[in-house]
Amino acid sequence: MKPAWGRGLGLAGVAAYNWWVIVALGGHLLPGPNALFSDLESPGRADTHLLSALDVAAGVLIATGLILRGRRGATGRRPEWPWLLGFAVAGAIGGLFPYTCAEGLSTACRSAEWHLHLPTRHYVHVVSGIAEFGCVTVAVWLARRRSAGGRDPLARTAAAVAWGLLVAYPLLGASYLTDRLGALVEPIFFVCFSAMVLAELYEPAAALAGAGAEEPSGHP
Numbered sequence: 001m002k003p004a005w006g007r008g009l010g011l012a013g014v015a016a017y018n019w020w021v022i023v024a025l026g027g028h029l030l031p032g033p034n035a036l037f038s039d040l041e042s043p044g045r046a047d048t049h050l051l052s053a054l055d056v057a058a059g060v061l062i063a064t065g066l067i068l069r070g071r072r073g074a075t076g077r078r079p080e081w082p083w084l085l086g087f088a089v090a091g092a093i094g095g096l097f098p099y100t101c102a103e104g105l106s107t108a109c110r111s112a113e114w115h116l117h118l119p120t121r122h123y124v125h126v127v128s129g130i131a132e133f134g135c136v137t138v139a140v141w142l143a144r145r146r147s148a149g150g151r152d153p154l155a156r157t158a159a160a161v162a163w164g165l166l167v168a169y170p171l172l173g174a175s176y177l178t179d180r181l182g183a184l185v186e187p188i189f190f191v192c193f194s195a196m197v198l199a200e201l202y203e204p205a206a207a208l209a210g211a212g213a214e215e216p217s218g219h220p
Helices: 002-017 020-026 037-041 048-069 081-096 107-114 120-146 153-178 182-202 208-214
Strands: none
Touching: 002 048, 002 182, 020 037, 020 182, 037 048, 037 182, 048 081, 048 182, 081 120, 081 182, 120 153, 120 182, 153 182
């Protein structure tokens, strides 16, 4: 029963994590292609509290889903599992501490950010965002290594996401340095991260008998 609940809660978390889809389709909340989606949670913007709450809910639901689903995968304990858990926790922290100003839309905000003139909670969001991206990237690399050569959904997803991130990170760097097209680049990461979480949630667990033989007691 626990794995089923874990998958359900994790799926709900992924849905909440992808609130950007509604924003992009609605159009009225997104000021332009150069905005960062985190900018929409800064003070003074419409529905900022709702979007922040969705980030918190997404992180809590994904973390709970991963815990209930369990660490074991088709080949035993999964080394990427704690990193995905870290990704979820970092996302929730980012929602609790949104930007204090829209750095992607304001040069004054960006300058103040670089000169460390903004409140501490702004930098908590920055650090949590870096941790969020870093944790899931490590998770993808570990999942790709664990499933190399496989043909199952997890192996296919890890391989596809790894290639997607290989393309997306240079685009993100260019977007950040030029302050342009953030709203077009960020969704690539959201889709990749969501796919990795779902693949992890729905990977079949190892058989109980085989699992006991694979894992000596006392090992992590």
